Amino acid sequence: MTTMAPDAGTQDDAAYEARFNAAVAAEERIEPRDWMPDAYRASLVRQIAQHAHSEIIGMQPEANWITRAPSLRRKAILMAKVQDEAGHGLYLYSAAETLGTSRDELLDRLHAGRQKYSSIFNYPTLTWADVGAIGWLVDGAAITNQVPLCRCSYGPYARAMVRICKEESFHQRQGYELLLALSKGTEAQHAMAQDAVNRWWWPSLMMFGPPDDESAHSAQSMAWRIKRHSNDELRQRFVDICVPQAESLGLTLPDPDLTWDEERGHYAFGPIDWDEFREVLRGNGPCNEQRINQRRTAHEEGAWVREAATAYAAKQAERSRHGYRAPQDQQQGDTQEEDIA
Amino acid sequence: MNPAPASAALALGDDALVLSHRLGEWAGHAPVLEEELALANIALDLLGQARVLLSLVGDEDELAYLREERAFRNLQLVEQPRGDFAHTIARQLYFSSYQRLLYEELAQGDTAIAELASKAVKEVDYHRDHAEHWTLRLGDGTAESHQRMQQALDALWRYTGEAFEPIEGLAVDWATLRARWTDRITAVLRQATLTLPNGPQSGAWAAGGGRQGVHTEPFGRMLAEMQHLHRSHPGATW
Numbered sequence: 197m198t199t200m201a202p203d204a205g206t207q208d209d210a211a212y213e214a215r216f217n218a219a220v221a222a223e224e225r226i227e228p229r230d231w232m233p234d235a236y237r238a239s240l241v242r243q244i245a246q247h248a249h250s251e252i253i254g255m256q257p258e259a260n261w262i263t264r265a266p267s268l269r270r271k272a273i274l275m276a277k278v279q280d281e282a283g284h285g286l287y288l289y290s291a292a293e294t295l296g297t298s299r300d301e302l303l304d305r306l307h308a309g310r311q312k313y314s315s316i317f318n319y320p321t322l323t324w325a326d327v328g329a330i331g332w333l334v335d336g337a338a339i340t341n342q343v344p345l346c347r348c349s350y351g352p353y354a355r356a357m358v359r360i361c362k363e364e365s366f367h368q369r370q371g372y373e374l375l376l377a378l379s380k381g382t383e384a385q386h387a388m389a390q391d392a393v394n395r396w397w398w399p400s401l402m403m404f405g406p407p408d409d410e411s412a413h414s415a416q417s418m419a420w421r422i423k424r425h426s427n428d429e430l431r432q433r434f435v436d437i438c439v440p441q442a443e444s445l446g447l448t449l450p451d452p453d454l455t456w457d458e459e460r461g462h463y464a465f466g467p468i469d470w471d472e473f474r475e476v477l478r479g480n481g482p483c484n485e486q487r488i489n490q491r492r493t494a495h496e497e498g499a500w501v502r503e504a505a506t507a508y509a510a511k512q513a514e515r516s517r518h519g520y521r522a523p524q525d526q527q528q529g530d531t532q533e534e535d536i537a
Numbered sequence: 538m539n540p541a542p543a544s545a546a547l548a549l550g551d552d553a554l555v556l557s558h559r560l561g562e563w564a565g566h567a568p569v570l571e572e573e574l575a576l577a578n579i580a581l582d583l584l585g586q587a588r589v590l591l592s593l594v595g596d597e598d599e600l601a602y603l604r605e606e607r608a609f610r611n612l613q614l615v616e617q618p619r620g621d622f623a624h625t626i627a628r629q630l631y632f633s634s635y636q637r638l639l640y641e642e643l644a645q646g647d648t649a650i651a652e653l654a655s656k657a658v659k660e661v662d663y664h665r666d667h668a669e670h671w672t673l674r675l676g677d678g679t680a681e682s683h684q685r686m687q688q689a690l691d692a693l694w695r696y697t698g699e700a701f702e703p704i705e706g707l708a709v710d711w712a713t714l715r716a717r718w719t720d721r722i723t724a725v726l727r728q729a730t731l732t733l734p735n736g737p738q739s740g741a742w743a744a745g746g747g748r749q750g751v752h753t754e755p756f757g758r759m760l761a762e763m764q765h766l767h768r769s770h771p772g773a774t775w
Binding site: 252255256259262263264265266267268269270271272275276278279282283285286289299324374377378381382384385490493494495497498499500501502503504505506507508511 | 554558561562564565566567568569570571572573574577578580581584585587588591597598601602621622673674675677678679681682685762763765766767770772773774775
């Protein structure tokens with residue numbers, strides 16, 4: 197799409213809005229320099245920021261097990277995964293920045309509790325099997341949510357999602373494989389896997405958000421083609437995928453009402469505890485305080501490092517403006533193998 | 538390709554394993570998102586090296602998870618707690634400068650260690666670059682960062698001497714290695730407006746201790762955390 201923003205504020209927004217709506221309806225991509233309604237921009241900033249925050253807060257429950265991973269192979273996989281999550285955070289903050297905000301601003305809002313992250317990361321990782329359950333269920337739910345976003349109307353977000361979804365499916369397979377090893381391992385390992393699935397199943401279903409009739413942003417997001425499917429549709433799709441996977445894992449899902457509904461061609465499942473969901477969202481989940489505190493502490497304790505980098509960069513810029521070479525630079529030729537600056 | 542001397546593979550493998558673990562402790566705590574990536578990346582490279590080296594000696598998991606403190610052969614330098622970011626950078630600067638020079642030399646040999654060293658030297662080059670750039674930024678950044686970096690360099694200096702104690706089975710000119718390392722560190726610190734620490738490079742009680750399985754107190758606790766789960770399920774596969 198190439199509707200450029202007006203040079204001056206004198207032009208009629210209605211014409212731009214009509215072109216914007218037509219472009220969205222025609223499945224064209226909206227790009228950063230295109231005109232867009234303020235509410236569309238705000239809604240995307242909110243969603244992409246929340247997504248970015250989820251990636252970086254989501255590093256914590258898994259990083260909790262890096263130093264205790266039970267084999268070197270698993271340790272390497274987990275480290276690589278946590279590293280990928282930091283990378284996803286970076287892509288997403290960049291995508292949000294194309295909308296005229298900055299990473300620093302978004303992080304400040306996260307630290308102040310004014311922007312949210314996915315409710316799932318407020319649950320604790322209590323055993324090694326939780327790492328597998330997060331991979332299989334949490335990443336699985338994330339993929340179900342995110343694959344449609346690869347076709348989202350906002351170009352930079354859609355493109356970030358293509359890259360992210362590839363890596364997420366890889367993580368999900370690794371999580372499944374971790375659980376499978378436990379399930380087929382010793383009795384104690386099997387019990388550990390089952391316990392993790394019992395604890396993570398319902399919170400994973402909550403990742404799709406409130407039921408359709410209570411979802412505040414859904415209708416508008418669907419009209420703008422930011423969202424493609426309703427919360428309940430995606431949740432159903434996820435359950436339908438998970439049931440046979442649980443069977444092949446040799447694990448059960450903790451829902452006595454889970455049955456195949458021949459008529460609908462879907463699995464029927466029991467009621468979700470929305471009170472719990474609302475409590476977690478309100479900040480009263482098991483780890484809300486701990487997660488945000490760790491994030492804030494890392495940021496505050498790192499302030500002097502960021503200030504040092506800024507001060508050093510300013511000095512370097514100043515030096516190159518004046519063609520200045522520090523006396524010590526000139527003496528270094530003999531001792532240094534290569535220029536390190 | 539000749540078989541690698543086990544004592545050497547174990548010493549180098551333990552260095553990489555333990556430093557990787559210490560760097561892994563940063564996940565979720567780094568000062569900036571880019572450093573979450575960089576530190577995890579370095580930790581992963583080191584873990585990859587450790588796995589190859591330990592596999593030259595025996596089963597990697599048995600060696601990592603079932604040996605006790607006195608059987609580890611890593612330098613005391615790499616087992617030091619992460620401290621603040623300056624301590625991590627100082628530890629990394631000292632170690633990757635050493636590892637870079639050592640691996641360059643080992644790559645010339647004809648054992649399985651040479652094969653690993655010639656691949657790893659490219660990764661280590663990047664690690665050293667990362668540590669040197671941060672040494673410059675912290676040393677020549679603000680008054681606070683300068684002071685913290687100098688403190689970290691001073692605090693870890695005593696653990697640098699043992700890196701140049703000969704490792705059994707490696708034909709390395711250790712005196713030359715030490716001279717080249719000192720030159721490099723001196724140049725970086727000078728450019729970073731920092732001072733080369735002037736205390737002893739090892740305490741009488743610590744000289745070469747790590748290579749003989751004599752470690753510092755924080756190491757036992759690190760192993761307790763690292764090995765706990767594996768040891769709780771004897772014989773299990775993961």
